[in-house]
Amino acid sequence: MLEQNIRVKAKDVSFYYGQKRALKDLNINFFTNKVTAFIGPSGCGKSTFIRLLNKMNDLIPNTRAEGKILLDDENILDKKVDAVKIRRKIGMVFQKPNPFPKSIFQNVAYGLELCSMSKKEMERVVEESLQKAALWNEVKDRLRDNALGLSGGQQQRLCIARCLAVEPEVILFDEPCASLDPISTSKIEELILELKKQYTIVIVTHNMQQAARVSDWTAFMYIGELIEFSPTKEIFVVPKEKKTQEYLSGRFG
Amino acid sequence: MKNIIIEKTGFFLITMCIAITGLFLALLIYFIVSNGINVLSFEFLTQPPKNSMTAGGVAPAIVGSFYLTVGAVIVALPLGLACAIYLNEYSPKGLVASAIRISVNNLAGVPSVVFGLFGLAFFVKFLGFGISILSGSLTLAILILPAIISTSQEALSAVPNSIREASLALGATHSQTIRKAVLPCAFSAILTGVILSIARAAGETAPILFTAAAFYKRDYPDSIFSETMALPYHIYALMTEGTSPDKQVAIAYGCALILLLIVLVISAGAIVLRNKYRRQNA
Numbered sequence: 224m225l226e227q228n229i230r231v232k233a234k235d236v237s238f239y240y241g242q243k244r245a246l247k248d249l250n251i252n253f254f255t256n257k258v259t260a261f262i263g264p265s266g267c268g269k270s271t272f273i274r275l276l277n278k279m280n281d282l283i284p285n286t287r288a289e290g291k292i293l294l295d296d297e298n299i300l301d302k303k304v305d306a307v308k309i310r311r312k313i314g315m316v317f318q319k320p321n322p323f324p325k326s327i328f329q330n331v332a333y334g335l336e337l338c339s340m341s342k343k344e345m346e347r348v349v350e351e352s353l354q355k356a357a358l359w360n361e362v363k364d365r366l367r368d369n370a371l372g373l374s375g376g377q378q379q380r381l382c383i384a385r386c387l388a389v390e391p392e393v394i395l396f397d398e399p400c401a402s403l404d405p406i407s408t409s410k411i412e413e414l415i416l417e418l419k420k421q422y423t424i425v426i427v428t429h430n431m432q433q434a435a436r437v438s439d440w441t442a443f444m445y446i447g448e449l450i451e452f453s454p455t456k457e458i459f460v461v462p463k464e465k466k467t468q469e470y471l472s473g474r475f476g
Numbered sequence: 477m478k479n480i481i482i483e484k485t486g487f488f489l490i491t492m493c494i495a496i497t498g499l500f501l502a503l504l505i506y507f508i509v510s511n512g513i514n515v516l517s518f519e520f521l522t523q524p525p526k527n528s529m530t531a532g533g534v535a536p537a538i539v540g541s542f543y544l545t546v547g548a549v550i551v552a553l554p555l556g557l558a559c560a561i562y563l564n565e566y567s568p569k570g571l572v573a574s575a576i577r578i579s580v581n582n583l584a585g586v587p588s589v590v591f592g593l594f595g596l597a598f599f600v601k602f603l604g605f606g607i608s609i610l611s612g613s614l615t616l617a618i619l620i621l622p623a624i625i626s627t628s629q630e631a632l633s634a635v636p637n638s639i640r641e642a643s644l645a646l647g648a649t650h651s652q653t654i655r656k657a658v659l660p661c662a663f664s665a666i667l668t669g670v671i672l673s674i675a676r677a678a679g680e681t682a683p684i685l686f687t688a689a690a691f692y693k694r695d696y697p698d699s700i701f702s703e704t705m706a707l708p709y710h711i712y713a714l715m716t717e718g719t720s721p722d723k724q725v726a727i728a729y730g731c732a733l734i735l736l737l738i739v740l741v742i743s744a745g746a747i748v749l750r751n752k753y754r755r756q757n758a
Contacts, residue, residue, distance in 0.1 A: 277645060284569075311647035321638035323657055333656070334646035382642070389646055 230255045230393060230423040231276065231313075236290035236300070238271055238280070245271050247447045248290070253393070258415060258424040260438035260455065262431055264475065267444040269427045270318075273395045275299070276425065277313040278306040294393075314391035318398040320378035322370035322385075327362050330370045330381055334389035348388055356384035357414055376407025383414065394418065396426040400433065412437050431471065435459050443467045505736070512733030515726050521734070524694050530723040534731055539696050540609070540704030541678055541738065544688060547613025547700070548620060548677040553670060555617070556624030563625070564632040565654050577629075584622035589682040591619045596686035610700040612688020619683050620673040627669025631662035667750040674746065675739045681708040691717070707735045 231253040238246040246268045253259050261269040274280045275288060278299060292299040299309055311334075322330050331349040340348075349366075353359040358380040362373070370381055379399060386394060396415070400408040415424060415437045428434050434441050434455065441455045443466070451458060451467045462468040469475060519533050526532030559580075567573035595615030605611040635658050643657035644650075689709035697704040714728040 279641065279645065282641075282644070306644075307647050307649055310645055315645040317638060317641065317645075319638060321636075321642045323639060323642065324661055333643070334648070336656070337646070337648055337652055385642075385646065 228254045230294070232291075232293045233272075234291045234293070236272070236275065236288065236292060238268070238275060238289070239287045240283075241285050245447050246275075249449045251442055251449060251452055253423055253425055254440065255423050256419055256421070257439040258419050258426060258437050259440040259442060260434035261425070261427045261442050261444060262429075262434050262470075263444035263450075264470070265429070266446075268447045269444050270397055272444070273315075273397060273425055273427055276393070276395055277310050277315050278304075279315065281306060311389055312391055313393040313395060314386035314389065315395040315397065316379070316382050316386055316399050318401045320375055320382050320402070322373070322378050322381050324369065324371055326367050327370050327373070327381060328366040331384050331388050333385060349384075352384040352388040353381075355387050355418070356380045357410065357417075358384055374407070376403050376410060379403060379407065379411060380414065383411075383418075387418075391422065393423045393425065396424065396428075398427050398429060401429065408433070431459075443470060445470070508729060508732045508736060511726070512729035512731075515730035516733065520730060525692065530718070530720050530727075534705070534707070534710060534727070534734065536693055536696055537705035537707045537710040537731065538734060538738070540688075541707040541735070543609050543697060543700075543704065544612045544616060544684060544706055545674060545678045545738075545742070547609060548616035549670065549674060551614060551617035552621045552624050552673065556621050557628050557666065559621075559625045560628035560632055561654060561659075564629050565650075565658065580622050580625050584626065587682075588619055588680050589685075591615055592683040592686050594618075595683060600687055606701065607686070607688060607690070607703050608701045609688055609697055609704050612684040612704070612706070613700075615683040615687045616677045616680060619680060620677050623673050623676065624669055627672070628662070628666045631665030631669070632658060634665065635661045664750045664754050667746055667753075671743045671746045671750075674742050678739050678742070679708055679735060681712050684709055685712075707731050707738070711735075 229252045233249055233251045236246055236249040237244060249272060251259075261273065263269055271280065275292060276299065280286055280288065281302075288300045290300065294309070294312065297304055299313075323333060325333075328349055331352050332345055335345050335348055350359060350363075353362065358377060361377060362368075362381075370378065373381060383394075383399075400411050403411065412433065415426065418424060419439075426434075426437065438455045440452065441458045442452045443450045443458065443462075443464075445466055451462060451464045453463065458467065459471065462471060517533075521533060521538065522535050523533035524536050525534060559576075563573055563576060567576070592615060595611055595618075599605045599611035599614050600607055605614075639657050639661055640653055643653040648656065684706055688704055689706050690703040691705075691709075691713050693703060693705050711728045711731045714724040714731070718724050
């Protein structure tokens with residue numbers, strides 16, 4: 224991969240919960256318009272790491288990060304960097320669908336209302352975002368209905384639409400299908416493949432098949448360390464590291 | 477078999493407890509309604525008292541109680557809400573926050589007459605508001621403040637963190653998140669606290685005894701600096717002073733009935749508001 228295709232670059236990233244070191248000297252690059260999947264056993268630090276990318280860990284007291292994560296030559300880990308600005312560039316979709324208890328329209332418009340935008344423009348962006356999230360046809364006649372009335376899969380796609388509406392450049396998916404049924408899961412996966420044409424995508428997943436299906440690059444983590452980072456085609460066929468091979472063959476995890 | 481007996485006895489005991497509670501409530505309402513309904517009339521609701529409290533109406537007391545209660549809520553709600561937001565959303569979970577929390581809870585246990593004396597010393601004398609609606613409202617406000625703070629804080633802490641994360645991840649600031657995501661979710665539970673506080677403020681006698689209430693006043697209060705009649709105090713006065721007890725007692729029951737109705741109307745208003753809001757948001 225060429226240097227200019229790197230969208231986000233992490234250098235020697237470590238993270239501490241109090242005294243406990245949860246991440247150890249991670250070095251990884253995320254490439255533009257590619258999907259990077261994080262796999263690894265529970266508690267290996269996958270979620271901790273991607274939550275560093277949009278400064279969500281800043282909210283947890285008594286934690287500390289070291290190293291650099293560079294986005295447009297700005298170090299995201301720097302406390303002085305404005306979290307709001309970063310989060311507008313790097314959106315996030317969470318493990319459990321978390322729509323606001325508001326209408327479908329209001330959910331997607333939430334991020335737009337934060338900056339001043341005309342009503343007409345807002346309606347256009349909401350429709351566009353719902354279309355991109357492959358939800359428009361299902362909800363176009365009931366935009367005023369409460370979002371909590373949607374199914375789990377629809378709620379998750381609504382959360383994706385809500386995230387797309389603020390026009391991020393990078394989207395983080397933290398186990399987006401963990402609470403969804405197989406059909407909803409496959410819809411989300413199709414969506415991710417579609418979205419990578421426009422966005423840089425990072426996804427944490429427990430499901431190795433999912434990583435194989437949606438990602439271009441795969442990172443395997445184990446107890447806070449990045450063991451292997453390779454193109455997905457290679458890591459699943461000929462893993463370089465013994466630990467990766469053991470994990471992929473189901474010997475632990 | 478043994479389990480079934482235990483189950484049945486337990487259920488029976490619980491049902492009895494509910495029945496006893498319900499019975500007392502029903503008795504209370506029955507006594508007040510049956511004793512008070514006779515004096516109720518259009519004149520009673522719209523005229524000031526006559527013949528040294530033995531005839532006429534109690535309109536100034538109704539209006540006074542309304543002003544005092546609304547005033548108390550107007551003062552206490554923003555203050556209490558701000559305090560709850562600070563405790564739940566801003567203060568680091570630590571010594572200071574829990575000290576504040578404990579103080580607030582202790583404040584809730586202070587007898588209301590103590591609030592009355594405080595109101596007299598602070599609002600009436602020190603700040604020079606005199607015996608007035610303003611002093612009474614402020615005293616009632618600090619009386620209901622602890623309840624508003626603790627119910628609001630519980631309402632806020634019941635809002636799941638995923639809602640806050642969702643909002644922050646969309647690029648909202650901390651204060652935007654509270655205003656646009658957290659508060660709307662907590663709104664109906666906060667209103668429940670307000671409803672209970674309204675009932676409390678409307679019914680208290682001791683806090684307004686030295687700060688706002690007048691035994692007899694022909695006219696309606698014309699500013700927040702005027703003294704006022706109020707229903708709870710009027711009941712107290714009718715039962716303890718005057719020279720024709722039988723007439724006065726009947727009027728006192730009438731006042732109690734009206735007080736009950738006022739609380740019911742204000743609460744119903746808040747409940748309607750809450751349900752309307754719930755329909756929109758849940």
